[in-house]
Amino acid sequence: MRIGVIGYGYWGPNIVRNFHSQDNCQVTLVADHNPKCEERLKKVFPSVGFTTEENQILNSKDIDAVAVVTPVWTHYELAKRALENGKHVFVEKPFTYSVAQGEELIELADRKNLKIMVDHTFLFTGAVRKIKELVDKRELGDLYYYDSLRVNLGLFQHDVNVIWDLAPHDLSIMDYVIAAKPEAVVATGERHLNGVEDVAFITVYFPKHIIAHINVNWLSPVKVRTTLIGGEKKMLVWNDLEVDEKLRIYDKGVSMSTNPSNLHQLLVSYRSGDMWAPQVEQVEALRSETAYFLKCIEENSKPLNDGEAGLRVVRILEAADRSVRSRGEAISL
Numbered sequence: 001m002r003i004g005v006i007g008y009g010y011w012g013p014n015i016v017r018n019f020h021s022q023d024n025c026q027v028t029l030v031a032d033h034n035p036k037c038e039e040r041l042k043k044v045f046p047s048v049g050f051t052t053e054e055n056q057i058l059n060s061k062d063i064d065a066v067a068v069v070t071p072v073w074t075h076y077e078l079a080k081r082a083l084e085n086g087k088h089v090f091v092e093k094p095f096t097y098s099v100a101q102g103e104e105l106i107e108l109a110d111r112k113n114l115k116i117m118v119d120h121t122f123l124f125t126g127a128v129r130k131i132k133e134l135v136d137k138r139e140l141g142d143l144y145y146y147d148s149l150r151v152n153l154g155l156f157q158h159d160v161n162v163i164w165d166l167a168p169h170d171l172s173i174m175d176y177v178i179a180a181k182p183e184a185v186v187a188t189g190e191r192h193l194n195g196v197e198d199v200a201f202i203t204v205y206f207p208k209h210i211i212a213h214i215n216v217n218w219l220s221p222v223k224v225r226t227t228l229i230g231g232e233k234k235m236l237v238w239n240d241l242e243v244d245e246k247l248r249i250y251d252k253g254v255s256m257s258t259n260p261s262n263l264h265q266l267l268v269s270y271r272s273g274d275m276w277a278p279q280v281e282q283v284e285a286l287r288s289e290t291a292y293f294l295k296c297i298e299e300n301s302k303p304l305n306d307g308e309a310g311l312r313v314v315r316i317l318e319a320a321d322r323s324v325r326s327r328g329e330a331i332s333l
């Protein structure tokens with residue numbers, strides 16, 4: 001598999017390194033408008049070609065798949081041209097800038113029998129894999145909530161607000177773990193510095209009373225990556241900044257019943273059992289994800305993080321923007 005990578009800014013080098021490390025794959029060309037990227041690339045990968053002209057990748061007969069690692073507003077155009085030229089596409093999160101763009105790319109890829117994979121990196125981390133396993137095995141019981149704090153100082157993006165920058169991580173994790181179609185979104189946010197929301201709070205309503213909340217912020221003095229998932233049987237805390245015990249499962253819960261001798265009286269019992277930290281696989285997520293992309297192409301199988309998965313995230317992002325503009329109106333999905 002010969003890969004061309006477009007965009008060698010902050011994230012691009014990780015994509016190049018991980019595709020480059022796969023046995024059955026070769027990164028043949030990297031394109032970035034910024035000529036200074038060439039020196040950075042050549043220092044690490046002297047054998048990989050560099051160009052400032054993305055058309056050299058998009059029009060190349062020697063490239064089978066294109067990774068789009070450029071700002072969000074460029075994803076659609078670059079992915080579309082890659083698909084039109086018969087290339088599979090690995091595209092950064094969030095998939096596109098609008099639902100309409102995402103739908104068009106999915107239709108184009110289907111027509112051309114090509115794969116789209118959206119880089120929902122977290123789905124390939126040991127922690128999220130373990131959470132998915134626990135939820136699927138019903139260790140947590142029926143889910144009550146997903147509550148995430150994803151805050152830090154910067155990095156300010158110019159083309160998207162903090163929702164489009166940071167929330168795709170949680171939205172893709174929720175899509176994978178909760179695996180239910182959300183019903184509505186309520187979002188609030190404020191702009192302070194560069195004309196886009198830099199602080200935002202998003203609530204997503206799912207069927208069966210599952211509620212999710214995501215707090216994203218570029219103006220936080222400290223970096224926090226903590227998610228709570230509460231279930232009827234157990235609850236977990238995922239602190240992604242922990243090196244060892246990223247996941248802690250608490251055998252805690254609450255049950256309520258009515259007093260048989262006084263039906264107006266509620267009996268509340270709190271359960272506080274053991275806490276345990278399961279083993280979490282320590283492999284680099286992008287390494288697994290890039291290998292999976294190559295495998296899906298080779299076996300002609302549907303990636304779990306395909307264009308549809310990307311579109312489900314964009315649908316919520318678009319609705320969240322609408323809700324923010326109306327200061328928190330509930331938008332049905």
Ligand SMILES: NC(=O)c1ccc[n+]([C@@H]2O[C@H](COP(=O)([O-])OP(=O)(O)OC[C@H]3O[C@@H](n4cnc5c(N)ncnc54)[C@H](O)[C@@H]3O)[C@@H](O)[C@H]2O)c1
Pocket residue numbers: 006007008009010011012031032033034037052054069070071072074078092093094119120121165
């Ligand atoms: N999956 C993740 O965890 C993760 C993390 C960070 C960024 N990202 C995503 O990666 C993408 C890039 O983010 P970044 O932080 O690396 O941005 P960046 O601004 O640091 O880098 C983007 C690079 O793309 C180049 N570029 C823009 N348009 C181009 C074009 N048409 N042809 C060639 N080069 C072009 C720019 O010159 C720049 O060097 C974004 O979509 C972002 O959301 C994903």
